Amino acid sequence: MIVYKELKKEILTACFQMKEYRLISLSGGNISVRAEKNRYLVTPSGMNYEDMKEDDIVLVDGDGNLIEGDRRPSSDLAALLYIFKHRPKINAIIHTHQPYATAVGLVADKLPACLVNLIDAVHGDVMVAPWTRSSDIGMGKLCIEYGNEANAIIMKHHGVIGYGESLEEALFSVVYLEEGAKTYCMARMMGTVAELSKKEVMLELSGMEHYGQI
Numbered sequence: 001m002i003v004y005k006e007l008k009k010e011i012l013t014a015c016f017q018m019k020e021y022r023l024i025s026l027s028g029g030n031i032s033v034r035a036e037k038n039r040y041l042v043t044p045s046g047m048n049y050e051d052m053k054e055d056d057i058v059l060v061d062g063d064g065n066l067i068e069g070d071r072r073p074s075s076d077l078a079a080l081l082y083i084f085k086h087r088p089k090i091n092a093i094i095h096t097h098q099p100y101a102t103a104v105g106l107v108a109d110k111l112p113a114c115l116v117n118l119i120d121a122v123h124g125d126v127m128v129a130p131w132t133r134s135s136d137i138g139m140g141k142l143c144i145e146y147g148n149e150a151n152a153i154i155m156k157h158h159g160v161i162g163y164g165e166s167l168e169e170a171l172f173s174v175v176y177l178e179e180g181a182k183t184y185c186m187a188r189m190m191g192t193v194a195e196l197s198k199k200e201v202m203l204e205l206s207g208m209e210h211y212g213q214i
């Protein structure tokens, strides 16, 4: 039986896009989606994305029990389920090791919302959570503790967790975060970064209702 065939296809496409935008290498990172109440689709542990098929994506319940699939789910499963449990509006999580955003986390406590594309996609300052070991529920706990209104958080010495109400929103978040982080890194090399005020950030966010197709 193959359930959630379309959703698995969307996840696989998003995996290839993560790779295309250079957010991960080989088998790094993962994608997980809330398929319905107490049912989550998660990419498998330690598989290269180019070898991954729809059926390699596993279905688990909120306690991490395997419902369908032959693969072991991502080793970050406990952290991912913790985030889904504590942020009910989040339906998709993308974890990456994207280099520019991760670099910011090694020198700063946050990536400030200083670029319009970053604000539009991520919605605010992206906070940096302190280090915790990988593949541990602590990653999920720190994301909840340090996360703000933004759609992403940088995990120090590790990578990024981006999320959204949809898979598309989560993907926008991590891709535009990386673009913004790259610009921010270059700006910091040249001098002091000009920041936007809270009021300016709010003004930019209010303009997003005119973006995209109806």
Ligand SMILES: [Zn+2]
Pocket (backbone or CB within 6 Å): 028, 029, 095, 096, 097, 134, 158, 159
């Ligand atoms: Zn990782």
